[in-house]
Amino acid sequence: MPESATSQGGAAGRESEMAPAPDPRRWQALAVCLVAGFMTLLDVSIVNVALPSIRNDLRSPESDLQWVLSGYSLAFGLLLIPAGRLGDARGRREVFLAGLAVFTLASVACGAAPSSFWLVVARVVQGLGGALISPQISALIQQLFSGQERGRAFGMFSTVVGISTAVGPLLGGLLIQAAGREGGWRWVFFVNLPLGLVCFLLARRLLPDTPAAGRVRPRDLDPVGVLLLGAGVLALLLPFVQAQQWSGDGKWLLVAVAVVLLGVFACWEARCGGRGTVPVLDMSLFRMHSYWLGCLLSLLYFAGFTSIFFISTLYLQAGLHCTALQAGLAITPFALGAAAAAGPGGRMVGRYGRPLVAVGLSMVVVGLGGTVFAVHLVPGSGVAWAMAAPLLLAGVGSGLVIAPNLTLTLSQVPVVGGGSAAGTLQTAQRVGSAIGIAAVGSVFFARLPAAGWRSAFDSGLIVSAAFVLGALVLALTDVGISRRNARRTHGLSAPGPSDWKGDHDEPPHRQ
Incomplete structure (x- = not known):
């Protein structure tokens, strides 16, 4: 990091002497942030396995089940950037506490929902609370840590992101299995109450104030x-x-x-x-080739892969009468594969560039095709185990898409605009998730009455794969254009690895 690199010089040494001492409670504060981040991200994946139980208990129409997921993602995505600005202006600790309170109370309202309409509204409010929390975590890490410690802190946060996604389906299945199939889904939300209360009390004590906090103008949001x-x-x-x-x-x-x-x-x-x-969106960012391409690719990919969990849990539980735990175990390999491949993918992107993303997208498409094949090959509830291998392959592919695409998308963005650019990318991801669930769900439920569960699942997976295939075509087109431009620049000599980056710019590690 620049701080450690310059500390050898005399001027830098005097500067380090003048720098404020690090907060002695910074690691405890980080633990609070990580618990809060874990809760908000867990609620993206844990709810999927609860949908069939919600459907039976509240007699929910298909549209309400879609809104339970889409409403959370949409509210989360729309408020991310304004919430980040609000934290910078009003104080990150204050906004973090407000978001945590909203998220925890909304979780209780979700668990106590007497109707599906109540549940949808509570999920939207829960998404707003999650959006208030999420940007403050990254900002607090930057405020509390510097040098190598900051890298370690962001690494721990990335690990929590992967774990929350991986354990969500399994944890949801365990909670429903323990509490009973009828009302067990409510504990998927009630589990946030003790975590939220402890986190709120510790956050009040441990999180620092924002030195530059003041008043915020509505037009800044x-x-x-x-x-x-x-x-x-x-x-x-x-x-x-x-x-x-x-x-x-x-x-x-x-x-x-x-x-x-x-x-x-x-x-x-x-x-x-x-x-x-x-x-809320800096339109000048979209003049950068790598940025608009990465945002569009991210929107298409999130539309495809998040909808897989939605229809898979419905098919396994309502269609094949698997338990919530069995359904959670069946889709966990996808999350585990993604978590395992994310680290290597982040390290390899500097060398391989956009072709690495194309390889990952290809693996996801093949994995989804294998899942369709498994559904037809293995009868009955045994399909839950047959789906594990192709979903693991798709998950590994997903790990080679998300983190590398993030790096490539932000490769041309100036450091001063990194926060806004990253927030915009996250907004594209959440809006893509909402669109994908709506599109795939509409096809799934349209096929269900006439063709049955298996045919509906096949049709839904085809739509999910179509979104991912669209992202793959986009990535391959970019790689092809880069190869052609490289040949024009360097003559007809065979392109080396650096000519296949697919971004028309310098590799990310050289920015």
Whole structure:
């Protein structure tokens, strides 16, 4: 890191003497942040195995099951960037505590939900609480740590991200198995109450204030931009999620409304700078090839892979009458494969660039194809075990996509704009998740009454694979363009590894 590298010089030595001493409670504060981050990320994956129980207990229509997942992802994604700015302006400790309180209370409301409508509303509020927490964690790590310690802290946070995704389905299955199939799903949410209370009390004591905190202007949060983006995405999702509940073709006019709203949003964001408003999306970032390509690829990929868990748990539990624990075990290999491959993928991206992402996407497509084959090859509940191997392959591929694509997407972004750029990328991921669940769910539930569970599952997986295939085509096209440009630059000589980066810029480690 720059701090350690410059400490050998005299001027840097005097500078280090003037620097404030590190917070003696910084590692305890980090532990609090990691527990809070674990809770918010766990609620993305743990709820999937609870959906069949929720469906039976609350007599939920298919659309409400989709909103239980999409509502959380959409609320989480839309508020990420404004929440980061709010923490910088008002104080990260204050916003962290507010988000933790909202998330914990909303979790209790989810667990106590008497109807599916109540549950959907509580999940949206829970997503808002999670969005208030998430950006403060990265900012607090930067505030509390420097040098090699900062790298260690971010590494620990990355590990927690992987673990929360991996253990979610299994933990959800264990909780439902222990508490009973009927009302056991409620403990998937109630488990956040003791964790949230302990975390809140420790956060009040251990987290530092933000030195530069003060007042925040509403225009710094771009409320008009947030509303336009939210309304546009909502109008796009509604006809898909409500496809079975709203008869007639009139509902598809909302797609045209969504296009108009998103167009107005883009125009508003482009003109925000001139009005003194800080936009929720910095449109200048999309002039960078690696950035807009990475965001689009991320949106398509998250639309594909997050929807896999949604339909898999429904098929295994409601269609094949597997237990929640069996369903959780069946889809855990995907998360384990992704967690295992994320580290090596992050190290290899500097050498292989975009082709590494293309290889990962290819593995996911093959893994999904193998899952469809397993469903037809193995009858009955035994398919839960037959799905494990292809899902493991898809998970390893996923680990070679997400972290490397993050590195490549941010490779051209200046350091001063890194926070905003990363927040925008996360927003694309969450919006992609919501779109994917809506699209795949609409196909799945449309096929279910006439063709049965297996055919519906096949159709849903095909749509999921189509999203991933779209991301793969995008990555391969970029690699092809890079190869052609490299040949034009270097003549007709065979391209070396650096010519296959696929980003039209320097490798990430040289930025």
